[in-house]
Amino acid sequence: ARLYRPGEDPLTVLEAGTVRRALLNSSAAWVLQFYSSSCGHCIGFAPTWRALAGDVRDWEPAIRIGVLDCGEEENYETCKEYGILYYPTFRYFKAFTKQFTTGENYKAGSDRELQTVRQMMIDFLQNHSQESRPPACPPLDPIPSSEIASLFDKTSHHYTAIVVESSNSYVGREVILDLIQYENIMVKRVLNSDKAFLEKLGITSIPSCYLIYPNGSHGLINILKPLRSFFSSYLKSLPGVRRKLVSQLPLPKKQSKQEGTEIKAWKEFDKAKLYMADLESGLHYLLRVELATHKTLEGAELKTFKDFVTVLSKLFPGRQPVVKLLETLQEWLVSLPLDKIPYDAILDLVNNKMRISGIFLTNHIQWVGCQGSKPELRGYTCSLWKLFHTLTVQAAVRPKALINTGFEDNPQVVLQIMRRYIQHFFGCKACAQHFEEMAKESMESVKTLDKAVLWLWEKHNVVNDRLAGDPSEDPKFPKVQWPTPDLCPECHDEIKGLHSWNEVQVLQFLKHHYHHENILYKYAEGQVNANEIELGDVRERKDKNLPKKMSGDKEDKILDQQNMLDSKSKVLDKLITNNGPVKDRGKNAIESVIHKETKPSVSFLGIGFSNIDMSLCVVLYVASSLFLMIMYFFFRMRSKRWKVRYYRPAV
Numbered sequence: 001a002r003l004y005r006p007g008e009d010p011l012t013v014l015e016a017g018t019v020r021r022a023l024l025n026s027s028a029a030w031v032l033q034f035y036s037s038s039c040g041h042c043i044g045f046a047p048t049w050r051a052l053a054g055d056v057r058d059w060e061p062a063i064r065i066g067v068l069d070c071g072e073e074e075n076y077e078t079c080k081e082y083g084i085l086y087y088p089t090f091r092y093f094k095a096f097t098k099q100f101t102t103g104e105n106y107k108a109g110s111d112r113e114l115q116t117v118r119q120m121m122i123d124f125l126q127n128h129s130q131e132s133r134p135p136a137c138p139p140l141d142p143i144p145s146s147e148i149a150s151l152f153d154k155t156s157h158h159y160t161a162i163v164v165e166s167s168n169s170y171v172g173r174e175v176i177l178d179l180i181q182y183e184n185i186m187v188k189r190v191l192n193s194d195k196a197f198l199e200k201l202g203i204t205s206i207p208s209c210y211l212i213y214p215n216g217s218h219g220l221i222n223i224l225k226p227l228r229s230f231f232s233s234y235l236k237s238l239p240g241v242r243r244k245l246v247s248q249l250p251l252p253k254k255q256s257k258q259e260g261t262e263i264k265a266w267k268e269f270d271k272a273k274l275y276m277a278d279l280e281s282g283l284h285y286l287l288r289v290e291l292a293t294h295k296t297l298e299g300a301e302l303k304t305f306k307d308f309v310t311v312l313s314k315l316f317p318g319r320q321p322v323v324k325l326l327e328t329l330q331e332w333l334v335s336l337p338l339d340k341i342p343y344d345a346i347l348d349l350v351n352n353k354m355r356i357s358g359i360f361l362t363n364h365i366q367w368v369g370c371q372g373s374k375p376e377l378r379g380y381t382c383s384l385w386k387l388f389h390t391l392t393v394q395a396a397v398r399p400k401a402l403i404n405t406g407f408e409d410n411p412q413v414v415l416q417i418m419r420r421y422i423q424h425f426f427g428c429k430a431c432a433q434h435f436e437e438m439a440k441e442s443m444e445s446v447k448t449l450d451k452a453v454l455w456l457w458e459k460h461n462v463v464n465d466r467l468a469g470d471p472s473e474d475p476k477f478p479k480v481q482w483p484t485p486d487l488c489p490e491c492h493d494e495i496k497g498l499h500s501w502n503e504v505q506v507l508q509f510l511k512h513h514y515h516h517e518n519i520l521y522k523y524a525e526g527q528v529n530a531n532e533i534e535l536g537d538v539r540e541r542k543d544k545n546l547p548k549k550m551s552g553d554k555e556d557k558i559l560d561q562q563n564m565l566d567s568k569s570k571v572l573d574k575l576i577t578n579n580g581p582v583k584d585r586g587k588n589a590i591e592s593v594i595h596k597e598t599k600p601s602v603s604f605l606g607i608g609f610s611n612i613d614m615s616l617c618v619v620l621y622v623a624s625s626l627f628l629m630i631m632y633f634f635f636r637m638r639s640k641r642w643k644v645r646y647y648r649p650a651v
């Protein structure tokens with residue numbers, strides 16, 4: 001939880017290991033913000049959330065403020081369990097919940113102003129039943145004026161403060177909660193409906209605060225401004241009123257890790273280059289985190305996912321295992337006759353089944369060109385931009401790549417898929433709305449693949465312009481109009497003293513910058529061999545219909561099916577049992593795709609070998625060594641026996 005620092009910020013920083021324990025059977029209600037440290041809106045909202053937590057710090061025994069960072073790898077699963085699709089998401093949890101609950105989207109759609117959230121917290125507390133109300137929370141409903149009158153001129157061991165207000169005012173309830181940690185004082189609220197009573201007390205304006213002293217005397221408090229903060233601080237400063245000793249509240253365990261201070265070693269990089277580590281890390285986050293928050297994909301979401309994977313499999317300029325993974329996934333999705341797919345099945349295929357065949361995608365995040373000067377800055381959203389720019393450029397430089405996909409004649413293909421991806425899956429809802437507005441305005445006017453490259457460049461610059469100076473801006477990477485003159489001097493012109501873009505040069509620059517030949521593999525996980533880097537070229541050759549067969553391509557090689565698949569796959573079993581024969585076809589589809597796609601994972605002298613080839617080699621090598629040793633000892637024994645039998649030394 002790097003946006004919020006445990007111990008420093010006045011809120012509870014939760015994580016996968018602590019959240020359930022904190023919420024279950026808690027004596028206080030909770031308001032949790034599920035956020036992602038890479039989400040610009042979450043960064044922008046953090047000061048408000050911190051200020052709110054500070055403002056209601058005294059309410060802690062009744063209602064608590066917490067945060068959980070869904071952008072942290074160890075929290076991915078937890079956020080999925082709570083069904084978090086977008087960031088930030090606010091959930092309210094009642095006190096004394098006996099079972100796991102995903103919380104309430106209490107009054108979803110209200111604004112996120114500090115005051116609105118504070119008032120929603122009060123409403124939420126009042127929404128508790130009598131039995132489940134946090135014991136530290138005093139009654140918040142107004143009391144009748146007659147009850148107040150009965151307290152006059154009677155001694156008591158505490159003060160009684162009465163906030164007189166209108167029915168829609170929250171001041172009384174706020175003051176009540178502000179003082180729950182203080183002893184020798186009780187705060188109550190009365191509505192201004194009994195005019196005669198107010199007149200008797202000399203109350204002429206509301207809100208007002210009337211005080212009954214322990215000796216029974218009473219009077220109106222004269223306060224400069226009738227505001228919550230003035231009332232609360234006056235009451236807290238009364239003689240004898242003091243803070244209670246730390247109550248025995250079941251506080252969540254203190255975090256031992258100081259996440260806020262963790263800064264990874266800076267990786268030097270060339271800003272004129274593209275880094276495969278960024279693209280692969282982004283793909284990992286997209287497939288395993290962002291999409292994984294969706295339990296099942298169906299309808300428009302499934303269609304978007306399928307189309308996105310199709311485009312990725314054809315255009316992603318990745319290393320061989322990653323491209324194979326995308327191709328396998330694409331074929332599997334096409335062959336699966338389902339209109340609803342549990343996302344776990346996709347994860348199972350990506351994480352387990354394909355890995356067995358040596359087809360894998362890094363599961364570690366390694367930002368290079370997308371690293372931020374603080375851990376919460378840049379990262380995933382940067383890589384997503386880079387991914388889509390790369391795809392628009394790849395579509396423009398390899399127009400034949402999309403042949404037979406149904407997208408070949410569509411110059412907007414990448415843009416439209418990006419638009420749908422952002423709409424359905426992007427964790428930042430507000431960003432998606434902005435992007436949708438831009439798409440609605442002009443995406444339809446894009447008529448060529450080159451124009452698509454330029455459209456995305458232009459719109460990205462609009463976003464850069466809007467976010468300049470925003471709290472999500474990394475001071476080390478200011479939001480500027482890109483490419484800057486140092487990266488592309490030819491892109492910049494001046495007409496009558498005004499800056500203008502030379503779009504021909506910009507297009508040329510983008511086609512160079514986001515071209516696979518501009519990708520560096522430094523910091524990318526795993527070894528890189530020449531064959532892998534060559535892949536882009538290989539696919540380009542394929543596009544140009546030059547039938548250069550990949551060396552060692554053993555397409556007709558059929559591998560032992562049962563060895564390749566984890567027969568105990570829970571997800572597949574679920575698919576089969578839940579859906580009968582149709583899903584059987586689904587399982588076969590997975591098997592056949594994986595088998596067909598089992599391609600060389602090691603290359604030697606230009607010949608590709610799969611993992612099975614390698615294992616067979618080792619087995620044969622060991623067997624033949626053993627055979628040679630046995631033969632050696634056999635003949636040695638024989639020759640000894642022969643010598644003993646026939647060799648008689650002369651006496």
Ligand SMILES: Cc1cc2nc3c(=O)[nH]c(=O)nc-3n(C[C@H](O)[C@H](O)[C@H](O)COP(=O)(O)OP(=O)(O)OC[C@H]3O[C@@H](n4cnc5c(N)ncnc54)[C@H](O)[C@@H]3O)c2cc1C
Pocket residue numbers: 039040041369370377378379381382383384385386389422430431432434435456457458459460461463464467470472473474477478482483
């Ligand atoms: C579709 C989308 C919409 C978003 N909307 C919002 C929003 O509304 N509010 C918000 O707070 N955040 C939004 N974000 C996130 C935000 O745009 C940045 O990604 C984030 O602030 C990180 O910025 P960055 O410094 O890494 O640069 P980014 O803007 O992420 O850019 C990444 C890299 O792309 C290159 N680049 C920069 N400009 C261009 C360009 N014009 N053309 C081609 N390449 C370029 C540069 O190398 C740069 O380092 C959005 C992200 C996406 C993908």
